[in-house]
Amino acid sequence: xxxxxKVAIGTVDGERLTRGHFGDSPLFAIYxxxxxxxxxxxxxxxxxxxxxxxxxGDPRKFRAVASLLGDVDVLAAWAMxxxxxxxxxxxxxxxxxxxxxxxxSMLVEDAxxxxxxxxxxxxxxxxxxxxxEYKK
Numbered sequence: 001x002x003x004x005x006k007v008a009i010g011t012v013d014g015e016r017l018t019r020g021h022f023g024d025s026p027l028f029a030i031y032x033x034x035x036x037x038x039x040x041x042x043x044x045x046x047x048x049x050x051x052x053x054x055x056x057g058d059p060r061k062f063r064a065v066a067s068l069l070g071d072v073d074v075l076a077a078w079a080m081x082x083x084x085x086x087x088x089x090x091x092x093x094x095x096x097x098x099x100x101x102x103x104x105s106m107l108v109e110d111a112x113x114x115x116x117x118x119x120x121x122x123x124x125x126x127x128x129x130x131x132x133e134y135k136k
Contacts, residue, residue, distance in 0.1 A: 038115075080097055
């Protein structure tokens with residue numbers, strides 16, 4: 001089992017979640033999450049958010065976001081668009097759609113509590129990806 005996972009959360013301002021697709025978030029809050037808590041590592045500007053897309057779910061945007069977040073394990077968001085499947089199936093990133101209180105409160109802190117509570121499941125998925133054992 002892993003000791004920690006690095007998580008990117010789509011956010012408007014570091015405190016509130018982006019109410020929309022992960023790739024459209026103006027910022028990504030990057031956290032190191034353990035079974036005991038979390039630590040903010042940085043707020044990273046999403047340079048891919050302003051990218052002109054050739055249609056909804058443009059694979060170029062997926063590649064730009066994946067490149068920007070290449071050092072993280074898990075992408076957590078209120079919602080994800082068509083590139084969710086690409087992230088899940090064609091990258092080492094583990095996408096995670098929030099489903100608990102954070103969906104109502106829209107607070108990053110509530111998202112972090114849910115991620116911490118789901119640590120074992122997320123850690124298992126991260127390790128499967130790292131070892132090439134992920135099953136679609």
